[in-house]
Amino acid sequence: MHPGGSMDRRLRISGILVIAGLLVEALCLVWSKPIAFVVLVCIGGALVGVGVLFFLCSLISAPHPTGSSGAAAGKQSG
Amino acid sequence: MPTIAIVILVLFSAALAGVLVARPAITLSRAGKVLAFGVFFFLPLFSLVAGMENEMQRSESTAFCLSCHIMEPYGKSLHIDDPSYLAGAHFQNHRVPADEACYTCHTNYAMFGTVKAKFGGLRHLYIYYLGKPPLPENIKLYEPFNNRECLHCHLGARSFEQGATHNADPATLPAIKANTLSCVSSGCHDTVHNVGHWGDKVKFWDGGS
Numbered sequence: 001m002h003p004g005g006s007m008d009r010r011l012r013i014s015g016i017l018v019i020a021g022l023l024v025e026a027l028c029l030v031w032s033k034p035i036a037f038v039v040l041v042c043i044g045g046a047l048v049g050v051g052v053l054f055f056l057c058s059l060i061s062a063p064h065p066t067g068s069s070g071a072a073a074g075k076q077s078g
Numbered sequence: 079m080p081t082i083a084i085v086i087l088v089l090f091s092a093a094l095a096g097v098l099v100a101r102p103a104i105t106l107s108r109a110g111k112v113l114a115f116g117v118f119f120f121l122p123l124f125s126l127v128a129g130m131e132n133e134m135q136r137s138e139s140t141a142f143c144l145s146c147h148i149m150e151p152y153g154k155s156l157h158i159d160d161p162s163y164l165a166g167a168h169f170q171n172h173r174v175p176a177d178e179a180c181y182t183c184h185t186n187y188a189m190f191g192t193v194k195a196k197f198g199g200l201r202h203l204y205i206y207y208l209g210k211p212p213l214p215e216n217i218k219l220y221e222p223f224n225n226r227e228c229l230h231c232h233l234g235a236r237s238f239e240q241g242a243t244h245n246a247d248p249a250t251l252p253a254i255k256a257n258t259l260s261c262v263s264s265g266c267h268d269t270v271h272n273v274g275h276w277g278d279k280v281k282f283w284d285g286g287s
Contacts, residue, residue, distance in 0.1 A: 007102075007105075008102040008103075011098065011099070011102045011105060011114065011118070012099050012102060014118055015095045015096070015098055015099035015117075015118065016099060018091075018092075018095050018117075018118055018122045019092045019095045019096055019099065021122065021126075022088050022089075022091055022092040022095070022122060022125060023092055025088050025125065025126060025129045026085050026088045026089055026092070028129070028133070029081055029084055029085050029088070029129055029132065029133070030081075030085060032136075032141070032142070032145060033145055034137070034142065034145060034146060034199070034202075034203055034206075035203060035207065036133065037133045037134075037136075037137060038200070038203060040129060040130065040133055041130065044126070044129070045126055045130070048122045048123070048125075048126050049126075051118070051122065052118065052119055052122055052123060055114075055118040055119060056119065
């Protein structure tokens with residue numbers, strides 16, 4: 001298994017959430033109806049917010065590199 | 079920031095995020111980690127704030143208010159060719175910015191007035207989409223129109239301070255300023271939109287924006 005597989009998966013999930021939120025935001029910006037603001041905040045904002053939070057959580061929970069040679073060395077020794 | 083610039087920024091952010099989703103190995107290098115932080119944290123939040131700010135500004139435009147079907151007669155009332163119609167006279171003579179005509183009079187000029195106006199807008203949306211919207215002629219203000227909104231512009235203006243009618247009785251002007259005598263419901267400037275009571279003889283001015 002790839003050493004950064006778990007991190008890659010988390011990055012992908014947060015990336016997909018952020019992309020979905022940004023696409024909703026782009027649609028709302030060109031959609032000139034009053035409901036667009038609510039959709040932007042409730043759906044776009046929520047997706048981006050969850051994506052960003054997921055990214056930050058994945059950074060916190062990422063395996064800590066040990067030694068000076070970085071994550072790969074840490075994985076090898078562990 | 080113009081809407082098109084924000085849309086481009088949002089799509090650019092989404093494209094960069096797409097690159098990192100497709101090739102997460104980029105984030106193994108130090109530069110890749112910095113890029114990931116920018117793409118997954120800074121850019122989305124910046125885009126979101128810029129988009130929300132843009133939507134907030136757009137919600138103040140006359141076109142935004144009139145995009146609801148129920149508001150159409152109120153939009154038409156701005157073009158009535160009769161100076162006794164307060165809203166029309168203000169709109170046609172640019173006493174209010176034509177592109178923010180509704181917001182200028184219907185916002186609240188007290189502290190947190192803008193926030194209150196936005197929550198009022200959300201309430202409109204709720205009623206429009208989930209409640210039972212009234213007929214346009216039955217729409218009423220949530221609370222009596224406060225003179226403060228008129229005085230925001232008219233206070234200190236010569237036509238207001240030295241107007242013959244306003245000074246006919248020495249008690250009138252102080253009462254208006256104290257909001258004990260309403261500008262719009264005291265038989266003075268009480269023809270505002272008058273939706274549902276126009277009759278057949280009303281004419282419309284076809285100029286303006």
